[in-house]
Amino acid sequence: MEITNEQMERYSRQIILQGVGGKGQKKLLQAKILIIGTGGLGSPASMYLAAAGIGTIGLVDFDNVDLSNLQRQIVHSTNDIGRPKVLSAKESITAINPDVDVVTYQKIVNAGNLKNIIKDRDYDFILDCTDNFPVKFLINDACVLLQKPFSHAGILGFKGQTMTYVPGRGPCYRCVFQTPPPSDAVPSCKQAGVLGVLGGIIGTLQATEAIKYILGLGNLLTGYLLIYDALTMDFRKVKLSRNKKCAVCGEKPTITKLIDYEQPKCEAKR
Amino acid sequence: MSIKADDFVDITDVVCPVTFVKAKMGIEELEDGQILEVKLNEGEPLLNVPRSFKDEGHKVIEVNDNGDGTFTVFVEKSGL
Numbered sequence: 001m002e003i004t005n006e007q008m009e010r011y012s013r014q015i016i017l018q019g020v021g022g023k024g025q026k027k028l029l030q031a032k033i034l035i036i037g038t039g040g041l042g043s044p045a046s047m048y049l050a051a052a053g054i055g056t057i058g059l060v061d062f063d064n065v066d067l068s069n070l071q072r073q074i075v076h077s078t079n080d081i082g083r084p085k086v087l088s089a090k091e092s093i094t095a096i097n098p099d100v101d102v103v104t105y106q107k108i109v110n111a112g113n114l115k116n117i118i119k120d121r122d123y124d125f126i127l128d129c130t131d132n133f134p135v136k137f138l139i140n141d142a143c144v145l146l147q148k149p150f151s152h153a154g155i156l157g158f159k160g161q162t163m164t165y166v167p168g169r170g171p172c173y174r175c176v177f178q179t180p181p182p183s184d185a186v187p188s189c190k191q192a193g194v195l196g197v198l199g200g201i202i203g204t205l206q207a208t209e210a211i212k213y214i215l216g217l218g219n220l221l222t223g224y225l226l227i228y229d230a231l232t233m234d235f236r237k238v239k240l241s242r243n244k245k246c247a248v249c250g251e252k253p254t255i256t257k258l259i260d261y262e263q264p265k266c267e268a269k270r
Numbered sequence: 271m272s273i274k275a276d277d278f279v280d281i282t283d284v285v286c287p288v289t290f291v292k293a294k295m296g297i298e299e300l301e302d303g304q305i306l307e308v309k310l311n312e313g314e315p316l317l318n319v320p321r322s323f324k325d326e327g328h329k330v331i332e333v334n335d336n337g338d339g340t341f342t343v344f345v346e347k348s349g350l
Contacts, residue, residue: 003295005284012287015294018326022295 001026007099011053024215025053029099031214032056034123036109036139038089040199041153041206042129043075048207050093050100054214056121057093060105061085072196109135111258114142125210126150129203131188133180134261140165140173141258144249149213151206151221156187158195158230160202163221163240164209170223175243175250180261195230202228273332273344275307276300281319282311282340289315290322297328302348305331309342316341324350 003022007029008015015025031054035042038061049057065073065080065088073085080088086104093102105117109130118126126148128139136152143150143165152173153162165172205226212218227236248255279296281289289310297306310319320330320343329349334342 005288005292008284008288008291008295012291015291016287016322021298022291023298 001029003029007053010097010099014052019217020215024217027214028053028211029055031125032058032121032123033125033127033210033214034058034060034118034121035127035129036060036135037129037131038073038075038085039069039129039131040072040155040194040196041203042127043073043089044200044203045127045129045207045210046089046093047075047096048204049210050097050102052207052211053097053099054210055099056101056103056123058103058105058117058121058123059086059089060107060109060117061089062106062108072194072199074200109138111138111260114138114258115146118142118146118148123148125213127206127210128152129206132263133186134263136173137180137261138258141248141255144172144174145256145258151209153202153206155194155198155202157192158198159228160198160230161225161227162202162205162209163225164213166213166220166222169220171240171242172246172249174248174255175246176225176240178247183262198228198230201230273305273307275344276304278307278309280309281315282309286314286318290319293319293323294326297323297345297347300347304347306345306347307342308345309336309340312339312341316343319343320345 011025014020015022033049033054035046038059063085065076065083065085067081075089075092084106086106090102090104093100126143128136128150147167149166151164209220223240225238225240244251277300279293281292284292293308323330323345327348327350329346331346332344336342
């Protein structure tokens, strides 16, 4: 593929970077990234990835835009209330950068469809931008079973966390958190609230990891959980090890196909 | 012109910051030690493009005034 003069101008600030260049920009333009969840985390992640020139972006979300989403889900606008989030997000992304091929999946991800969604365009990197534990474990297991790298993240209240899984390069999410917590043990964003900027900070970190992975630059958050506290303004990097007894990526895995955990009743949606 | 270039790029058709972007993409395709010939406009491109090449470790080996408001610069990849 050839980079046009217009693309040289659009991406000039990153092509100029040492370690990126035209070759790196071509890698980005040929990359395929799947974003599961177009909410607080998925909004900034999808917008920055689109702006950076990721060639194919898949968006998964079954939900419609709600007024209460707009405090943090910046890819959607007031005019989009009631519309499918994947369509609203696709419009925003295309407006930012028409170079991007946006693929939409208006679905609730489950054990029956997740692998097929990932395989649909053979995505290179996956972003877990979801808001509930059952789906987070589902995404982890699917990525381990398909040997796909992904970025995990979660935000709640004034805190957020993220880690990156790359096959063969450190622990998976299940190595660290063996099973989902009981469905009533953890409040959801709806019950506990979340500072809108948390999605911006952590979702943008996820986009950063995806871009670095595609470019092969720097160090990823493999083997680390990064925890951010907006109130104390601390970024803490906790070192993590692989669990040889991990049920999905360990030496003798007991999970060989995907499991649907029960969703908390009031949050039976992505 | 005594220097034999391995590749040539004309950046007189673009303006900053695309000037160096285009020049950088030209030198990427070369092997270390090979020479890129760059045609550029006097003024801002002549001031900045050779300097940016040096910053990235490439050696500017010759600069010729073409007498028509353009210059031709020869750069050796990773020559510094």
